[in-house]
Amino acid sequence: MKNRREFLKIAGLAGAGMVVGQGQAQPADPFPYVHKQQFNMHGYAAPKLDRVRMGFIGVGSRGSGTVRRMANIEGVEIKAVCDLIPGNVKKVIEDIKGAHNPDAYSGSEDIWKEVCDRDDIDLIYIATPWDLHAPISIRSMERDKHVYTELPLATTVEECWQVVETSERTRKHCFMGSGSCHDGMSAVALNMVRQGFFGDLIHGEGNYVHDRVSDPSRWERDEDNWYSYRPWRLKENVGRNGNLYPQHGLGPVAQMMDLNYGDKMDYLVSVSSADFTMGPTLKEVAKKDSYFEPFVGLPFRGNINTTIIRTHLGRTIMLQHDISTPRPGSRFQLISGTKGIFDARARQAALSEEWLSDEEFKSLLEKFKPQISKTFEEKVKAVGGISGSRSYERVTAMDWRLIDCLRNGLPLEMDVYDGALWSVVTPLSEWSVAHQGGTVRVPDFTAGAWKTNKRGMDISLEQGGTTNLVRPKG
Numbered sequence: 523m524k525n526r527r528e529f530l531k532i533a534g535l536a537g538a539g540m541v542v543g544q545g546q547a548q549p550a551d552p553f554p555y556v557h558k559q560q561f562n563m564h565g566y567a568a569p570k571l572d573r574v575r576m577g578f579i580g581v582g583s584r585g586s587g588t589v590r591r592m593a594n595i596e597g598v599e600i601k602a603v604c605d606l607i608p609g610n611v612k613k614v615i616e617d618i619k620g621a622h623n624p625d626a627y628s629g630s631e632d633i634w635k636e637v638c639d640r641d642d643i644d645l646i647y648i649a650t651p652w653d654l655h656a657p658i659s660i661r662s663m664e665r666d667k668h669v670y671t672e673l674p675l676a677t678t679v680e681e682c683w684q685v686v687e688t689s690e691r692t693r694k695h696c697f698m699g700s701g702s703c704h705d706g707m708s709a710v711a712l713n714m715v716r717q718g719f720f721g722d723l724i725h726g727e728g729n730y731v732h733d734r735v736s737d738p739s740r741w742e743r744d745e746d747n748w749y750s751y752r753p754w755r756l757k758e759n760v761g762r763n764g765n766l767y768p769q770h771g772l773g774p775v776a777q778m779m780d781l782n783y784g785d786k787m788d789y790l791v792s793v794s795s796a797d798f799t800m801g802p803t804l805k806e807v808a809k810k811d812s813y814f815e816p817f818v819g820l821p822f823r824g825n826i827n828t829t830i831i832r833t834h835l836g837r838t839i840m841l842q843h844d845i846s847t848p849r850p851g852s853r854f855q856l857i858s859g860t861k862g863i864f865d866a867r868a869r870q871a872a873l874s875e876e877w878l879s880d881e882e883f884k885s886l887l888e889k890f891k892p893q894i895s896k897t898f899e900e901k902v903k904a905v906g907g908i909s910g911s912r913s914y915e916r917v918t919a920m921d922w923r924l925i926d927c928l929r930n931g932l933p934l935e936m937d938v939y940d941g942a943l944w945s946v947v948t949p950l951s952e953w954s955v956a957h958q959g960g961t962v963r964v965p966d967f968t969a970g971a972w973k974t975n976k977r978g979m980d981i982s983l984e985q986g987g988t989t990n991l992v993r994p995k996g
């Protein structure tokens with residue numbers, strides 16, 4: 523009798539659950555946009571390029587390193603280097619002189635347009651402040667060039683759509699360089715996911731945690747070393763509240779979950795803490811350096827933002843963004859499924875309640891190292907190791923594979939839909955934070971093609987892999 527009562531109780535709850543399910547509120551859709559796919563850029567292979575002639579726009583901290591990295595890849599020819607600051611251009615050109623002899627562009631806000639308008643460039647690289655990424659990408663594609671942009675692809679929902687539409691109309695690639703996708707640990711985890719090691723995926727986590735505030739030396743301005751808060755980056759943190767930099771943490775998880783080719787994001791919610799450190803720090807640093815005085819008392823964004831995404835197949839993704847509290851850095855965090863979990867930061871995996879031993883984990887890393895990582899390692903070995911004193915200067919698997927795909931006429935590992943999806947999280951999270959964690963719909967940039975698109979990111983290196991690395995002269 524007791525069993526029957528228990529059963530009826532449970533059955534009653536299930537019934538109630540169904541009623542709640544049917545009456546569920548729809549996510550808000552504050553950025554409606556009518557889009558008809560003109561051409562599917564997913565899986566698109568542009569005509570082969572034997573040489574990849576590059577123009578660089580923005581050669582500050584990241585961009586100057588990228589010039590040096592790309593100079594280490596076979597087939598790359600550096601034709602133009604552009605930056606608002608003439609000294610930045612001069613320094614970079616000096617570094618690669620002999621191996622490459624690019625033209626210099628500098629001195630005005632829109633001189634970058636002249637680089638886009640040249641007719642002897644195949645690929646434009648962009649590492650300017652964020653608000654220029656979409657305008658430069660759009661002009662470049664319209665002028666018949668592929669694009670390799672730093673994060674983000676765009677800063678607003680509307681701009682994401684414009685970049686997608688331009689790529690479809692011009693059939694030019696727009697690649698957003700989220701290097702975490704090719705990092706050793708995430709490439710291994712992706713391979714494990716694809717081999718079914720974790721069963722059906724349920725949940726993933728990724729972060730951009732990078733303390734840029736606590737260390738006082740980061741606020742000391744000097745021409746060469748003021749890498750922490752250039753004015754544009756500091757300003758991005760005023761009046762905008764959300765996850766401002768989701769791509770590094772999200773990219774690997776999105777690829778593991780086949781987002782845009784098998785699953786898609788349905789909706790997200792986002793909540794930010796208050797600001798406990800930026801305002802007080804600005805007050806302190808302004809006492810020593812009057813440059814910071816205008817920033818005192820401004821509304822800085824909350825220190826820690828947490829965004830939760832739900833996918834169409836019912837998976838969840840948690841993203842955190844924090845650049846202003848003292849905690850160790852983190853990007854791709856974890857992936858979990860019906861059979862187990864992989865925690866990249868803890869460097870651990872489990873198939874039950876117990877973590878595997880360090881030995882077992884290490885052997886998994888070896889066993890599941892994908893071919894793309896193995897081939898890249900061989901290429902590095904063949905030139906006697908990677909050169910470059912800063913990490914930004916050391917060529918990565920992502921750079922190498924991008925050029926390799928262009929030279930072999932292969933689809934790129936990340937396409938314009940990935941860049942748009944991973945970037946649109948920012949404006950959507952801002953909306954959600956402003957609405958006390960309101961639920962917001964995520965646009966489907968593939969316009970339904972996610973249901974039939976073939977899986978992206980060829981980690982088995984079924985095609986290509988033929989491009990070598992070179993050592994720059996000098």
Ligand SMILES: NC(=O)c1ccc[n+]([C@@H]2O[C@H](COP(=O)([O-])OP(=O)(O)OC[C@H]3O[C@@H](n4cnc5c(N)ncnc54)[C@H](O)[C@@H]3O)[C@@H](O)[C@H]2O)c1
Pocket residue numbers: 579580581582583584585604605606607610630631632633634648649650651652654672673674699700701752
């Ligand atoms: N993928 C990564 O791991 C990674 C790492 C660091 C930075 N980034 C990204 O790289 C980009 C640049 O960041 P950064 O740290 O190098 O900043 P930065 O301030 O050092 O460099 C930006 C450069 O753009 C130049 N610039 C500004 N306006 C310009 C214009 N109108 N025309 C031409 N040049 C102009 C500036 O003079 C500066 O040299 C950002 O999008 C950032 O998010 C990516």
